[in-house]
Amino acid sequence: MPIQLENNKRTAIAGKLAEMKAYQNLIIANEEILIQACSDRELSNRLEDFIRDDRKNLGILDTVIVQYGVKAEPSPKVQKEIETVGEMMQDPEFTLFEKVTKHELLKHKQAMSGILVHKAAQVVGADIEVAIAPLNTVNVENRAHQEQLKGMMESLSTLELTGQPADQGLWARVQDGMAALSGIAGSVVSRTDDEISIRDVIRMDHLKVKTLFRQIKDTEDPQKLEEYFGQVYQDLSIHSEAEEEVLYPAVRPYYNDTQKLYDEQAEMKKMLDQIKAMDPNNTVEFKAAIARVREAANAHMDEEERDVFSYLKDSFGDEQQKQLATDFKTAKSKLQDKPLSTTSSK
Numbered sequence: 001m002p003i004q005l006e007n008n009k010r011t012a013i014a015g016k017l018a019e020m021k022a023y024q025n026l027i028i029a030n031e032e033i034l035i036q037a038c039s040d041r042e043l044s045n046r047l048e049d050f051i052r053d054d055r056k057n058l059g060i061l062d063t064v065i066v067q068y069g070v071k072a073e074p075s076p077k078v079q080k081e082i083e084t085v086g087e088m089m090q091d092p093e094f095t096l097f098e099k100v101t102k103h104e105l106l107k108h109k110q111a112m113s114g115i116l117v118h119k120a121a122q123v124v125g126a127d128i129e130v131a132i133a134p135l136n137t138v139n140v141e142n143r144a145h146q147e148q149l150k151g152m153m154e155s156l157s158t159l160e161l162t163g164q165p166a167d168q169g170l171w172a173r174v175q176d177g178m179a180a181l182s183g184i185a186g187s188v189v190s191r192t193d194d195e196i197s198i199r200d201v202i203r204m205d206h207l208k209v210k211t212l213f214r215q216i217k218d219t220e221d222p223q224k225l226e227e228y229f230g231q232v233y234q235d236l237s238i239h240s241e242a243e244e245e246v247l248y249p250a251v252r253p254y255y256n257d258t259q260k261l262y263d264e265q266a267e268m269k270k271m272l273d274q275i276k277a278m279d280p281n282n283t284v285e286f287k288a289a290i291a292r293v294r295e296a297a298n299a300h301m302d303e304e305e306r307d308v309f310s311y312l313k314d315s316f317g318d319e320q321q322k323q324l325a326t327d328f329k330t331a332k333s334k335l336q337d338k339p340l341s342t343t344s345s346k
């Protein structure tokens with residue numbers, strides 16, 4: 001029985017990530033509307049800060065989805081809810097307080113989704129934890145926004161109900177709530193998406209593939225073997241193709257051994273296709289074949305990180321490296337949208 005490349009649990013998590021991206025777009029659209037509707041300086045300043053974070057976090061979500069390597073669409077149910085909330089935000093029948101309350105619920109939902117994806121990743125595989133690690137930043141910022149939205153709700157409802165401003169200590173209390181959160185946040189990496197260089201993106205991919213190989217080494221379960229191999233097959237194929245589209249042509253003028261990198265990848269692809277035709281129930285044979293491709297892949301990845309990276313560092317400016325990172329992610333994302341059979345060399 002040949003390998004099944006798709007795995008249900010992984011597709012379900014992809015659905016959750018797609019849902020988070022759709023909600024993130026809604027959150028940004030809501031904040032644009034709320035800023036327009038808000039006459040209080042304190043509140044509109046905070047909303048301006050939110051929208052800056054949320055646009056950056058949309059970029060992080062995009063990166064996470066591409067790193068995760070499995071694409072999905074948000075369910076029709078989610079799309080319908082997004083439409084309904086969008087209409088409510090435009091509807092003058094609702095007060096600003098009601099709109100901010102709805103927005104706080106969305107933030108809560110988004111923060112919870114982020115946490116739940118992490119929990120699911122812990123169950124499914126260490127490679128997923130590697131891929132979604134940047135989500136931490138999004139989660140922590142969403143929690144901080146929630147604290148501030150609670151303050152906004154207090155401010156708006158006090159005004160609507162009594163005609164008077166909220167008590168003076170309100171924002172100090174909100175500040176305390178946020179400070180309590182920063183303890184949880186710890187040393188979360190909060191780089192904006194456009195600060196990530198090509199070397200970071202490639203290294204993240206390599207780490208994910210190495211994690212998958214380690215998981216394969218540690219299991220005898222044919223189902224797990226099939227799942228992890230399916231992911232290695234997809235990740236490595238797409239990573240290699242994206243390198244051939246973006247990275248290798250860029251370094252070719254500086255790095256004499258570029259052709260060797262192409263050849264190694266062609267060889268790895270051949271090995272992956274051979275394994276794809278094998279039966280994971282013959283665990284010994286199956287794992288031995290994967291061990292061979294692992295050895296080739298590790299040597300290849302080390303060569304890239306040692307030699308190619310030093311040429312990138314010496315010959316390319318920061319801006320160029322960021323541009324390469326963006327081009328690489330875009331190439332990967334496009335390849336992930338195509339059925340994988342088209343990336344097969346067979």
Ligand SMILES: [Fe+2]
Pocket residue numbers: 240243261265300304
């Ligand atoms: Fe490569």
Ligand SMILES: [Fe+2]
Pocket residue numbers: 202206239243301304
């Ligand atoms: Fe690579």
